[in-house]
Amino acid sequence: MFHLPDPDRQPQFYDAVPAKRLIAWVVDTLLVVVLCVLIVPFTAFTALFFLPFLFAVLNFIYRVATLASGSATLGMRFAAIEFRTAAGERFDTGTAVLHTCGYILSFMVPILQVISVIMMLTTARGQGLTDTVIGTVALNRRAAA
DSSP: OTTSOOTTTOGGGTTTHHHHHHHHHHHHHHHHHHHHHHHGGGGTTGGGGGHHHHHHHHHHHHHHHHHHHHSSOHHHHHTTEEEEETTSOOOOHHHHHHHHHHHHHHHHSHHHHHHHHHHHHHSTTOOOHHHHHHTEEEEEHHHHO
8 A cells, every 4th residue: 555645644535435436326327227218128028027137237347347447436426436456556357357346255155344444434444345345535525546
């Protein structure tokens, strides 16, 4: 974490990041729901039988594509935050896939999601469980630019 801003000396990078991550999550979830609603009629409504699977697949594709292209989902861009690696770099496709896999795993095992949220609220850099494991962090976009 030597290439990331120090939360004590440069707190502007981390100000309100957990709240912004919540806002981003709500926006991203709504966008994926809209995608699902748009796709269902094109499947002659048979997608309704596997809607949770459709949502999971679309969510995975959406997150990987947006994280790999700009180190932030559309919700994160709206909330003015972005992810960086431990080296301070933007996400590449591999990091986006790895982070998204951790995100999906956290949702599949609710206790992991609870631990992740607690970590976001209590750690100096506001990192969740996946962030801590793979060495990533969410930063305020204006401060990181």
